[in-house]
Amino acid sequence: NAGVTQTPKFRILKIGQSMTLQCAQDMNHNYMYWYRQDPGMGLKLIYYSVGAGITDKGEVPNGYNVSRSTTEDFPLRLELAAPSQTSVYFCASSYEGQGVFSEQYFGPGTRLTVT
Amino acid sequence: AQSVTQPDIHITVSEGASLELRCNYSYGATPYLFWYVQSPGQGLQLLLKYFSGDTLVQGIKGFEAEFKRSQSSFNLRKPSVHWSDAAEYFCAVGAKSSGDKLTFGTGTRLAVRP
Numbered sequence: 001n002a003g004v005t006q007t008p009k010f011r012i013l014k015i016g017q018s019m020t021l022q023c024a025q026d027m028n029h030n031y032m033y034w035y036r037q038d039p040g041m042g043l044k045l046i047y048y049s050v051g052a053g054i055t056d057k058g059e060v061p062n063g064y065n066v067s068r069s070t071t072e073d074f075p076l077r078l079e080l081a082a083p084s085q086t087s088v089y090f091c092a093s094s095y096e097g098q099g100v101f102s103e104q105y106f107g108p109g110t111r112l113t114v115t
Numbered sequence: 116a117q118s119v120t121q122p123d124i125h126i127t128v129s130e131g132a133s134l135e136l137r138c139n140y141s142y143g144a145t146p147y148l149f150w151y152v153q154s155p156g157q158g159l160q161l162l163l164k165y166f167s168g169d170t171l172v173q174g175i176k177g178f179e180a181e182f183k184r185s186q187s188s189f190n191l192r193k194p195s196v197h198w199s200d201a202a203e204y205f206c207a208v209g210a211k212s213s214g215d216k217l218t219f220g221t222g223t224r225l226a227v228r229p
Binding site: 004040041042043044045058059090092098100101103104105106107108109 | 119124147156157158159160161164166205207209211216217218219220221222
């Protein structure tokens with residue numbers, strides 16, 4: 001199993017540009033998550049999904065959009081990049097058992113810089 | 116409001132020494148408690164978790180943690196640190212009564228001195 005994969009690993013965007021961060025998992029997990037990690041801070045939840053076709057906002061959803069058309073994929077869209085979105089983005093997934101309190105499996109992250 | 120505090124930003128220990136990383140939380144209900152580890156350039160990996168029962172929980176890589184309700188703490192311990200334990204450690208807390216959300220601490224970066 002590849003686990004949770006994320007692409008790209010690094011990206012530099014100009015202010016106002018758009019991009020999609022890709023996330024895929026091959027563990028047949030229903031739950032998937034997007035987090036951002038800023039220096040010296042814990043992870044903040046952006047969006048999460050409890051299954052295909054179902055998404056919900058987390059703690060810091062502004063400036064982002066998600067979709068979940070399949071169990072495997074959970075892309076994160078930045079429409080108008082802003083410097084405040086410079087961060088490391090992590091995708092994670094978990095099986096349904098305890099919902100968001102099940103063990104979460106994390107991808108390696110995408111380091112995004114907006115200048 | 117719910118919160119998680121990891122008071123130590125950075126800790127350095129010698130290889131073979133014991134380790135204790137602190138985690139304090141503020142939650143109204145009995146929380147779900149987790150410790151995750153992040154090695155450089157990688158995503159987070161679960162070390163251990165506490166939901167209920169025995170307050171001393173064993174995890175992977177020789178780590179353990181103890182839930183102390185009276186102190187609102189869930190400190191992570193290891194009796195003998197290895198150089199490969201150098202990483203960042205995150206405590207995370209959640210409670211069903213507070214919605215389906217995990218709150219992560221700000222992390223403790225562990226350096227291991229040879």
